[in-house]
Amino acid sequence: MVPKNKIVILVFHPVLHKSRINRVLLNAVEGLEGVSIRYIYDLYPDYQIDIKAEQEVLLNHDIIVWQHPLYWYSSPSLLKEWIDLVLEHGFAYGKSGRALEGKSVLTAITSGGRRDAYGSDKGLKFSIRNLLAPFEQTVCLCRMRYLPPFVTHGTHLLKSDQIEKAAEDYVRIIEGLRDGTFSDDDLEKQEYINDIIP
Numbered sequence: 606m607v608p609k610n611k612i613v614i615l616v617f618h619p620v621l622h623k624s625r626i627n628r629v630l631l632n633a634v635e636g637l638e639g640v641s642i643r644y645i646y647d648l649y650p651d652y653q654i655d656i657k658a659e660q661e662v663l664l665n666h667d668i669i670v671w672q673h674p675l676y677w678y679s680s681p682s683l684l685k686e687w688i689d690l691v692l693e694h695g696f697a698y699g700k701s702g703r704a705l706e707g708k709s710v711l712t713a714i715t716s717g718g719r720r721d722a723y724g725s726d727k728g729l730k731f732s733i734r735n736l737l738a739p740f741e742q743t744v745c746l747c748r749m750r751y752l753p754p755f756v757t758h759g760t761h762l763l764k765s766d767q768i769e770k771a772a773e774d775y776v777r778i779i780e781g782l783r784d785g786t787f788s789d790d791d792l793e794k795q796e797y798i799n800d801i802i803p
């Protein structure tokens with residue numbers, strides 16, 4: 606069956622061999638039909654990003670996933686570099702920059718902090734959605750749709766069965782996006798895309 610949406614997962618993890626969570630999430634989605642994975646730190650350890658190759662990848666997919674651990678309330682630095690270089694004026698934005706129009710972007714992050722710590726009086730001032738605002742705005746400027754993020758919280762505390770559950774949820778989300786099973790209305794309502802799973 607031809608998938609409704611082709612998905613590419615761009616992984617930005619500088620020390621994936623030390624990862625407890627992202628590695629399991631990636632193992633779970635590896636090999637899914639219509640889903641390809643690119644390990645950007647492996648491709649560009651010296652930060653010399655092949656802009657044309659990356660743009661070609663974007664053109665060939667409908668949904669782009671930025672998967673990374675949350676580092677200092679943002680992404681590891683290579684994602685910022687990738688955005689700076691790949692989302693060029695005249696390609697991704699600007700009067701004639703419409704190459705990405707109509708595509709969607711999903712942020713898939715893991716965070717040491719627990720969900721209830723974010724955006725609360727007692728914990729961290731800003732919510733995850735607030736912290737991801739620069740990514741959301743970037744996507745909007747490029748005329749793409751920013752999906753509610755997939756977030757795995759409290760990574761230091763997660764036991765192996767909870768990590769497996771997060772990986773199962775990730776598979777359901779990625780398959781659902783690929784197959785177009787979530788309605789726009791339902792997606793719109795979610796703070797996190799995780800919450801769409803009953």
Ligand SMILES: Cc1cc2nc3c(=O)[nH]c(=O)nc-3n(C[C@H](O)[C@H](O)[C@H](O)COP(=O)(O)O)c2cc1C
Binds near residue numbers: 628679
């Ligand atoms: C440099 C660095 C910065 C981090 N900053 C944050 C942060 O701002 N917020 C947070 O919740 N966790 C933070 N963490 C924890 C990581 O997000 C967490 O260890 C990671 O998501 C776990 O995933 P992994 O096992 O795949 O590496 C940070 C970790 C490192 C190494």
